[in-house]
Amino acid sequence: MKKAHYLIILALFTAISGGYSQNKKAKGSSNTKPNIIFILADDLGIGDVSCYGSDNNKTPIIDNLAKSGMQFNKAYTAPLCGPSRSRILTGRYAFRTGAVNQDRVAEIKPENEVLIPTVLKSAGYTSAMVGKWSQFGLTPKDFGFDDYLTFQGSGVFWSKEKKKAATYTENGETKELKENVYMPDLMHDHLVKFLDDNKKKPFFLYYSLVHVHALIQRTPDSKPGSDLYADNTAYMDKLVGKLLATLDDLKLRENTLIVFMGDNGTASIYAERGTIGGKALSGKKGSMLECGSLVPTIANWPGVVPAGKINNDLIDSSDLLPTFADLAGAKLPTKNILDGRSFLPQLQGKKGNPKEYIYMELGNKWYVRSAKWKLNRQGELFDMSNAPFEEKLVVDYANNAEASAAYTRLQTVLKEIAPEKGIQDDGDGSGRHASNVNKKKGSKEDKE
Structure with missing residues (x-):
């Protein structure tokens, strides 16, 4: 073979190999910058999700996310929304951050705690926070998010349902929630714009859903006399499907890790319907029993996270920050003790270094x-x-x-x-907002 012919063949082989290598990188090589989407459902326990065995709730899209990805059966977080969100975003236990109860979460300051978006920014990521932010003080931008849409309180769906639902905030601008506009749909429209605007660079999206927090209101799909809790669960499932469709349309799905998680157990009277195999679960939102903290957790990334894998390793929500940093190639913050441990190897189908225990706290x-x-x-x-x-x-x-x-x-x-x-806790020990503790007892629905 002449040298010229050999060089041509070698060049062709190198080009083909390079293309193959690039395709492999697009599916999770440490040399790429994959996108990260973290979906946090509100008050959604394992008894609300059908792939976990729920008797009374159907979540086909989330079920398929698990079927084509990895389902964690021993994933935990703090049993109340504010302390849970603090643990997620800081990777630290509450006695370190002060987030031992709902009210103390608002005292967390950017100068004292480093949150996920700031960690990922060092690796070139842009970030957005869409949805519930109410326990934290200041704004998402103060804590490192580049883009955000937030609303006041929890369970905000329609402008007429309560006074604080009348407005929302979008990148520093207070706007009116117009009549007949459904807040979860508005959130979806905002995140679609963020994804479209940032599709050519690595991004982190923190999608903090409204569902299924009380007040349990009608959805745009509700019919007269329908089961509103089932409607809310179904609409949340539908929104996850709309997000997946958007990722497909933008050709982002193949290079995006999605982690879906509940922020604490099922709330109040709705826990009674969350049976599995006809059996009642131990614990609910605000409880230190098992299902106050045991939450549905699913990871999905085509070609990287093994499909149909059930993972029984102990993980907790403090592990998310180091896992995302590990994936992004970002440096971990060093000013504070981190309590989380990366489970990226497990997401890649490896054994990893599973925890031997998890630690949970709330109030005292x-x-x-x-x-x-x-x-x-x-x-x-x-x-x-x-x-x-x-x-x-x-x-x-x-x-x-x-x-x-x-x-x-x-x-x-x-x-x-x-x-x-x-x-230490400076409240009544329950972890609840002091204002809610002081309200008349007997309410059938958990407050924020």
């Missing part, structure tokens, strides 16, 4: 949990073998070798974490 209560055991602040040990349906108090663990070893191990973990040395 906390616990540490391993795969089988749970130890709370009072020193009570629970056998969690039948969770999420039952938490069995172990009365005489000293005479049970396995239980005794678990108690010693988890007690050591709590001593190492030392939450009692951090910022």
